[in-house]
Amino acid sequence: METTMQAQPRATTRVASPAVWRLAATELRKMVDTRAGIALLGVIELLVAALVVVQLVTGRAEARTFAGFFSTTLIPVSILLPVLGILSVTSEWSQRTALTTFALVPRRWRVLLSKALAAGVLALFAVCACLATAAAGNVFGIALGRGNGSWHLTPTILGEAMLMQLLFVLMGVAFGTLLQSSPLAIVVYFLIPNAWSVLGNLVAWLRSWAAWLDLNTTTGPLQQGASLTGQSWARVAASAGLWVLVPLGLGLIRLIKGEVK
Numbered sequence: 001m002e003t004t005m006q007a008q009p010r011a012t013t014r015v016a017s018p019a020v021w022r023l024a025a026t027e028l029r030k031m032v033d034t035r036a037g038i039a040l041l042g043v044i045e046l047l048v049a050a051l052v053v054v055q056l057v058t059g060r061a062e063a064r065t066f067a068g069f070f071s072t073t074l075i076p077v078s079i080l081l082p083v084l085g086i087l088s089v090t091s092e093w094s095q096r097t098a099l100t101t102f103a104l105v106p107r108r109w110r111v112l113l114s115k116a117l118a119a120g121v122l123a124l125f126a127v128c129a130c131l132a133t134a135a136a137g138n139v140f141g142i143a144l145g146r147g148n149g150s151w152h153l154t155p156t157i158l159g160e161a162m163l164m165q166l167l168f169v170l171m172g173v174a175f176g177t178l179l180q181s182s183p184l185a186i187v188v189y190f191l192i193p194n195a196w197s198v199l200g201n202l203v204a205w206l207r208s209w210a211a212w213l214d215l216n217t218t219t220g221p222l223q224q225g226a227s228l229t230g231q232s233w234a235r236v237a238a239s240a241g242l243w244v245l246v247p248l249g250l251g252l253i254r255l256i257k258g259e260v261k
């Protein structure tokens with residue numbers, strides 16, 4: 001008597017993808033525990049401290065306040081911190097970890113989202129470090145008799161400073177996603193926007209365009225803590241759309257459709 005054996009379907013275990021917050025925490029750790037990340041963060045902090053010392057020694061007396069020191073400390077952060085945003089993305093290709101990363105997390109947009117969230121958190125930590133350094137500078141200014149002792153810092157100034165740092169670090173993530181090469185992305189990040197800023201100031205017929213599409217120009221009031229009007233916010237949105245959303249969107253398309261090697 002023949003017995004017909006029917007193949008039973010194998011039970012498959014589906015491994016859930018890590019939560020975005022867990023991926024973001026991992027990306028944040030990867031950004032700050034490499035030699036390049038540690039060195040860059042160290043350079044930023046040294047520059048921040050050096051600027052505070054210079055302001056204590058040579059700055060105007062009315063600028064030696066908590067808010068004045070804070071505005072000064074934001075300058076090197078906004079210039080150099082986006083490089084970490086670039087490296088957080090391009091390191092997947094320079095260190096040849098992209099294949100492993102996207103094998104573990106097949107939905108590539110989740111990887112990019114986690115990197116953007118990690119960069120945003122790092123920008124907020126950087127603002128907190130600027131606050132601490134500015135507070136130390138103000139204490140020394142009061143102790144040395146070179147400050148007026150003002151601790152006034154409005155929520156508007158703090159919020160605009162955070163927004164500015166977020167925009168610039170996300171711009172770094174966007175350029176890294178689009179170009180996928182550390183040297184190329186860093187060069188393009190510093191060259192193209194700054195060249196556009198110079199042309200906008202030198203060429204008369206470009207000034208009206210630069211007033212809307214130059215991120216350095218439109219975010220200037222954010223660094224100074226000025227109250228922005230509705231038109232000023234529209235200019236920030238327009239320039240952020242050009243320099244952050246457009247390269248980020250194009251980079252996401254390239255990331256999803258491109259072949260990972």
